[in-house]
Amino acid sequence: MFRKFQSESDFRDAIEAELSKRNMSNAFSEGVVLGIIEAEADIRQEPPRVDPSGMRLRIGTWFIRDDDIPVFDAFTALGGLVVTAMAGTAIAPAAALTSGTSIARAIWQVWRKGGRLSTDQMKVLCLLAARGPSSPDEITEIDDVHLKAHDAAGTANLLQTLTEVELRDGSVVALVRQNPDGTWRKLNV
Amino acid sequence: MPNVSDVMSIDVKKLIGQLPQDTLGTFEPASGVMYLNVDDATFDAWRATPTDNGALADVFHHELHHFIQTIATGYQFSLTLSFYEAFRSEFGSYRQALKFGWLLLMSKIAFWRSAEERAYRLALATNKARIDAILNLPRDRDPEDRSLMGAFYPRLFKKLEELHAKQFRISESGLSAADVIEGAAVGYEILVRHGGAEAAAAGEFLERANLDHLEHVPAFAVVTAIRTKRPAELLLAAAALALRFENPNDVLDPIAQKIAESPLGAEESGARMLEKYALRDMHGGLYLGTAVDVRRRSRTSYRLYDQQLDALRDREWGVDEIGLLTTREPLSVLPPGELGFAVVTRGSPRGISGGEASARLTIAATLLRHHSLRSYVKEVGLEMRDLLLFGSGR
Numbered sequence: 371m372f373r374k375f376q377s378e379s380d381f382r383d384a385i386e387a388e389l390s391k392r393n394m395s396n397a398f399s400e401g402v403v404l405g406i407i408e409a410e411a412d413i414r415q416e417p418p419r420v421d422p423s424g425m426r427l428r429i430g431t432w433f434i435r436d437d438d439i440p441v442f443d444a445f446t447a448l449g450g451l452v453v454t455a456m457a458g459t460a461i462a463p464a465a466a467l468t469s470g471t472s473i474a475r476a477i478w479q480v481w482r483k484g485g486r487l488s489t490d491q492m493k494v495l496c497l498l499a500a501r502g503p504s505s506p507d508e509i510t511e512i513d514d515v516h517l518k519a520h521d522a523a524g525t526a527n528l529l530q531t532l533t534e535v536e537l538r539d540g541s542v543v544a545l546v547r548q549n550p551d552g553t554w555r556k557l558n559v
Numbered sequence: 560m561p562n563v564s565d566v567m568s569i570d571v572k573k574l575i576g577q578l579p580q581d582t583l584g585t586f587e588p589a590s591g592v593m594y595l596n597v598d599d600a601t602f603d604a605w606r607a608t609p610t611d612n613g614a615l616a617d618v619f620h621h622e623l624h625h626f627i628q629t630i631a632t633g634y635q636f637s638l639t640l641s642f643y644e645a646f647r648s649e650f651g652s653y654r655q656a657l658k659f660g661w662l663l664l665m666s667k668i669a670f671w672r673s674a675e676e677r678a679y680r681l682a683l684a685t686n687k688a689r690i691d692a693i694l695n696l697p698r699d700r701d702p703e704d705r706s707l708m709g710a711f712y713p714r715l716f717k718k719l720e721e722l723h724a725k726q727f728r729i730s731e732s733g734l735s736a737a738d739v740i741e742g743a744a745v746g747y748e749i750l751v752r753h754g755g756a757e758a759a760a761a762g763e764f765l766e767r768a769n770l771d772h773l774e775h776v777p778a779f780a781v782v783t784a785i786r787t788k789r790p791a792e793l794l795l796a797a798a799a800l801a802l803r804f805e806n807p808n809d810v811l812d813p814i815a816q817k818i819a820e821s822p823l824g825a826e827e828s829g830a831r832m833l834e835k836y837a838l839r840d841m842h843g844g845l846y847l848g849t850a851v852d853v854r855r856r857s858r859t860s861y862r863l864y865d866q867q868l869d870a871l872r873d874r875e876w877g878v879d880e881i882g883l884l885t886t887r888e889p890l891s892v893l894p895p896g897e898l899g900f901a902v903v904t905r906g907s908p909r910g911i912s913g914g915e916a917s918a919r920l921t922i923a924a925t926l927l928r929h930h931s932l933r934s935y936v937k938e939v940g941l942e943m944r945d946l947l948l949f950g951s952g953r
Contacts (some may be wrong), residue, residue, distance in 0.1 A: 426585045540705025540931025
């Protein structure tokens with residue numbers, strides 16, 4: 371159901387273990403760990419909204435729910451995608467680390483707040499974080515992306531959905547924005 | 560093409576809201592609905608082998624204690640009545656209006672020829688009414704409240720938030736009423752988990768009392784300052800009586816002190832002695848008594864827990880309120896099928912069906928603000944578009 375941890379360091383160890391179970395032990399996965407920790411810190415700084423009726427039992431500490439497992443699985447796939455996206459470029463591990471942090475921070479925040487992103491949405495976010503601003507054409511043409519949308523128009527529609535991701539409380543967050551030149555960029559959450 | 564019954568029926572699953580990720584469960588007392596933040600498969604597996612998922616058992620017993628507090632204590636039952644009255648006063652007039660509008664609509668659609676035409680017109684009228692309501696949202700709504708019900712009924716939520724704020728107000732005792740309610744539920748969870756293992760229960764209680772990230776530890780601190788043996792038992796007995804007052808937070812400490820004068824292990828009988836001789840002398844504001852007492856004095860039309868309150872009044876379960884609030888084996892005391900609350904997992908409601916499920920989940924979803932205005936607006940827009948373009952619902 372869930373595992374809870376008494377400290378941030380125990381939580382961090384558990385995330386590292388989750389990623390290493392999936393054979394992720396590179397700069398990207400280090401970035402993912404950092405991103406998740408940063409996302410948790412951001413969430414903890416926000417004032418909680420309370421239910422006016424009802425007695426909520428909260429976990430009240432660091433936790434990983436069984437429901438979080440698909441997100442770790444997604445990070446594994448995204449790690450491979452970053453390598454593909456950066457193939458042929460003089461990519462330093464630092465760039466993979468930065469991408470991992472940026473993607474994980476956005477995805478984990480949205481996930482924890484009840485927003486649900488599809489694998490394709492996560493892939494596109496990941497590509498924008500790794501490559502920088504890109505056009506739908508460029509994203510669609512990347513090998514191994516395997517989006518359900520087979521053409522640039524479909525990818526543009528997918529990007530459009532990331533401009534308004536609804537969270538559990540009904541608020542909306544924008545994860546990407548279109549530049550005047552038609553390319554799209556990932557926003558910092 | 561939609562049919563009339565599709566248009567008019569409520570999809571119960573749509574009423575099930577998503578709880579926040581950090582929330583394991585919640586009990587909404589006015590509707591008597593216990594939400595557990597687990598999927599159906601996890602819940603069913605636990606029901607088949609309850610020893611296999613200790614975490615889920617803890618959540619269930621925690622929320623079960625809130626249900627018991629609702630039917631056994633004057634404070635919690637009064638609060639529940641206040642939630643219900645706030646809901647009723649807001650929806651009473653709307654219900655009348657809806658009834659009138661409905662009669663008018665039915666008289667109109669009776670003239671349309673085919674069943675398909677009637678269903679189409681009905682779906683159109685329903686969506687038009689929804690769009691009108693969206694266009695005429697109250698101007699005094701809280702812009703920070705993005706829930707569907709918060710947008711439509713801002714006055715209701717203002718009232719509810721006042722009640723809520725009162726419950727969370729910390730008095731000079733250093734406690735809030737919510738600390739007493741939640742502290743007792745956590746104590747209960749510990750006691751049920753450890754059963755007769757007294758030392759283990761005390762160990763966990765003391766450990767939790769030192770974890771400052773937990774909510775409502777102040778109630779734990781009150782008890783451990785008095786004694787460190789059988790602290791959970793002491794807290795439960797004291798909370799059982801404190802929650803008979805208007806300000807339970809102001810009397811938890813003096814009641815616990817009095818009960819602690821009884822021999823170790825006699826907390827329940829100590830509470831009964833106090834109840835009999837000196838309880839009303841305590842300074843906790845108005846003495847409300849038990850939930851049965853509150854119901855007897857009120858002229859409420861609220862009937863959800865009548866069966867349970869009658870059973871408690873007539874001692875049909877062989878236990879009184881103090882016994883129910885302090886027992887280690889609640890499910891052996893409470894008769895199956897007569898609990899009066901419904902369990903709702905992420906996938907489906909249990910223990911209620913049909914119209915009752917719709918009504919209770921509607922109340923719960925309203926009070927817990929489970930649905931967002933934005934999703935609703937999108938859904939209505941899409942339905943209307945499909946009706947107009949294709950003549951059918953999605």
